[in-house]
Amino acid sequence: MWLIMRKKIVILGSTGSIGQQTLEVIRKYSNEFEVVGLSGWENTTFLKEQISFFKPKIAVVKNEYIAEKLKKDLNKLNDIKILWGTDGLIKMSILEEADIIVVAIIGIASLIPTFEAVKRGKNIALASKEAMVVAGELLIKEAKLRNANILPIDSEHSAILQCLKNEQKDSIEKIILTASGGALYNLTETALKNVSIEDALNHPTWKMGKKVTIDSATLMNKGLEVIEAKWFFNIPANKIEIVIHPQSYVHSMVQFIDGTILAQIGEHDMRIPIQYALFYPNRTISNFPRLELTKIGQLTFKKVNFDKFPCIKLAYRALELGGTMPAVLNGANEIAVNAFLNSKISFSVIPIIIQNTMKEHKPKYNPNINDILDADYWAREKALNFCINLKNSNK
Numbered sequence: 001m002w003l004i005m006r007k008k009i010v011i012l013g014s015t016g017s018i019g020q021q022t023l024e025v026i027r028k029y030s031n032e033f034e035v036v037g038l039s040g041w042e043n044t045t046f047l048k049e050q051i052s053f054f055k056p057k058i059a060v061v062k063n064e065y066i067a068e069k070l071k072k073d074l075n076k077l078n079d080i081k082i083l084w085g086t087d088g089l090i091k092m093s094i095l096e097e098a099d100i101i102v103v104a105i106i107g108i109a110s111l112i113p114t115f116e117a118v119k120r121g122k123n124i125a126l127a128s129k130e131a132m133v134v135a136g137e138l139l140i141k142e143a144k145l146r147n148a149n150i151l152p153i154d155s156e157h158s159a160i161l162q163c164l165k166n167e168q169k170d171s172i173e174k175i176i177l178t179a180s181g182g183a184l185y186n187l188t189e190t191a192l193k194n195v196s197i198e199d200a201l202n203h204p205t206w207k208m209g210k211k212v213t214i215d216s217a218t219l220m221n222k223g224l225e226v227i228e229a230k231w232f233f234n235i236p237a238n239k240i241e242i243v244i245h246p247q248s249y250v251h252s253m254v255q256f257i258d259g260t261i262l263a264q265i266g267e268h269d270m271r272i273p274i275q276y277a278l279f280y281p282n283r284t285i286s287n288f289p290r291l292e293l294t295k296i297g298q299l300t301f302k303k304v305n306f307d308k309f310p311c312i313k314l315a316y317r318a319l320e321l322g323g324t325m326p327a328v329l330n331g332a333n334e335i336a337v338n339a340f341l342n343s344k345i346s347f348s349v350i351p352i353i354i355q356n357t358m359k360e361h362k363p364k365y366n367p368n369i370n371d372i373l374d375a376d377y378w379a380r381e382k383a384l385n386f387c388i389n390l391k392n393s394n395k
Contacts, residue, residue: 006031006032006033006034007032007033007034007099008033008035008036008097008098008099009022009098009099009100009102010035010038010058010093010095010101010102011035011038011039012039012089012092012093012102012103012104012110012113013103013105013106013110013127014039014050014104015040015041015046015050016106016209017209017270018102018127018153018270018274019102019104020046021274022104022125022274023035024271025271025278026054026278027053028286029278029284032279033278035054035055035056036056036057036058036095036097036098037057037060037092037093037098038050038051038054038056038058039059039060039061039089039092039105040059040061041060042061042062042066044061044066044069044070044073047059048073048074051074051080052074055079055080056080057079057080057081057095058080058082058083058092058095059080059082059083060083060084060085060088060089060091060092061083061084061088062085067082067083067084070082086109086112086113089109089112089113090112090113092113093113093114093117094116094117094119094120094122098122099122099123100122100123100124100125101113101114101122101123101125102125102127102153102277102278103117103124103126103128104127104128104153106128106130106209106211107211108334108373110128110130110131111130111131111135111373112369112373114126114128114131114139115131115138117148118142119142119146120146121147122148123149123150123151124143124148124150124151125151125153126150126151126152127153127154129221129224129225129228132150132227132228132231132232133224133228133327133330134327134372134375134376136227136230136231136232136326137231138367138368138372140232140234149280151280152228152273152277153270153273153274153277154225154228155251155252155266155270155273156177156178156225156251156252157225157228157229157232157252158251158264158273158276158277159250159251159253159263159264160175160177160232160252160264161232161276162264163252163253163254163262163263164254167254167256169234171256171257172239172255172256172257173255173256173257174239174241175229175235175239175240175252175253175254175255176242176253176261177222177226177229177240177243177252178242178243178244178245178248178250178251178253178301179222179243179245179304180205180244180245180246180248181246181302182203182204182213182217182221183199183201183203183204183213183216183217184199184200184217184347185244185246185309189307189308192308192347193346193347193348195217195346195348197340197343200214200217201213201214201217203216205268210341211337211338211341214341214350215333215337217347218337218351219242219304219309219312220311220312220314220333220350220351220354222242222312223311223312223315224315224330226240226242226312226315226316226319227315227318227319230319237316237320243303243304244302244304245299245300245301245302246300247300248268249265249268250263250265250299251263251264251265251266251273265291267288267289267290267291269288272286272288310351310355311333311350314329314351314354314358317358321363323363323365323367324361324363324364324367324371324374324375325358325361327367327376327379328357328358328361328363328378328379329379330379331357331375331377331383332353332354332358332379332382332383333350334380335379335383335384335387336349336350336351336353336354336383339353339384349390353383353386353387353390354383356383357382360382361375361382363375
């Protein structure tokens with residue numbers, strides 16, 4: 001009898017939306033995958049349930065206090081090792097037996113564990129935009145050196161990956177990233193100045209976390225995806241186009257030099273790109289809902305209004321300037337979005353905070369990981385000061 005070796009999976013951010021959906025896929029294919037590591041940071045309720053079901057060797061939480069409490073709650077599972085903090089995430093991400101590291105941590109916290117995993121030659125399924133946005137060049141260079149794969153989990157880059165399969169790079173004319181337009185695309189510039197938090201969080205097609213939903217509303221999400229696409233597929237920015245596609249069924253497209261356009265079309269279901277990344281380069285049967293084209297009726301595409309949504313221009317500019325500027329863009333954006341979600345600034349001020357922060361930064365080129373982290377810290381401090389000064393001036 002042949003012994004089937006299951007792929008061993010570590011999930012950084014297992015209690016978030018992507019993490020939970022990844023575990024849902026793994027649960028359906030338990031004969032193919034074994035979970036060896038999970039991290040839940042502060043969400044121990046979900047994490048305990050996941051540990052009880054999947055029985056990983058390691059789990060990581062935010063700090064020692066939470067770790068000790070979790071150990072007591074899991075007294076029947078003495079075999080599991082509970083770690084905490086960034087060091088814990090790193091130790092889990094470089095676990096010797098792990099075959100795939102799924103990175104689903106929100107924010108810059110994903111960078112160090114991802115980088116350390118790549119340095120050990122681990123294959124990465126990347127859902128966290130920030131790591132590739134701020135350190136794409138560094139990660140791709142290291143991945144090539146270590147013969148590691150970094151595969152995208154998000155629907156747009158998974159779509160591009162599928163469209164480019166077995167294609168020659170010199171046959172690509174351009175990549176076309178589709179954007180839903182978010183909750184606010186049809187509003188006037190005047191109306192955008194008075195947008196409420198609830199309005200901005202009311203995404204028409206996708207259910208996501210608050211930060212990503214606001215990024216979708218400002219279209220910064222798509223700007224960050226332009227930067228990701230540049231590094232994932234080694235394509236210059238002038239060959240990456242964004243189009244508004246409100247229905248969100250066409251996840252992205254590639255146009256080739258003969259005029260052909262290949263598009264990946266499917267339901268609004270993140271489990272599809274997750275499964276593709278886990279089984280890559282193969283496909284396998286799924287019972288996910290099928291898209292019925294006749295029920296859709298029509299697919300529409302519109303040009304982006306860059307003047308109304310300047311965050312996209314800022315992302316292209318950060319990519320053009322290069323070096324540490326994408327890290328500054330990302331850090332300033334996170335601060336500005338958080339300020340909006342906490343009613344400290346208005347929606348229309350988000351790009352102003354980012355632009356002002358970028359204007360004061362002199363990018364460092366060929367940065368190492370510490371340079372990138374320093375730029376991120378600098379950007380957050382600078383953007384926070386802009387937010388505070390703006391609030392005080394409006395009193």
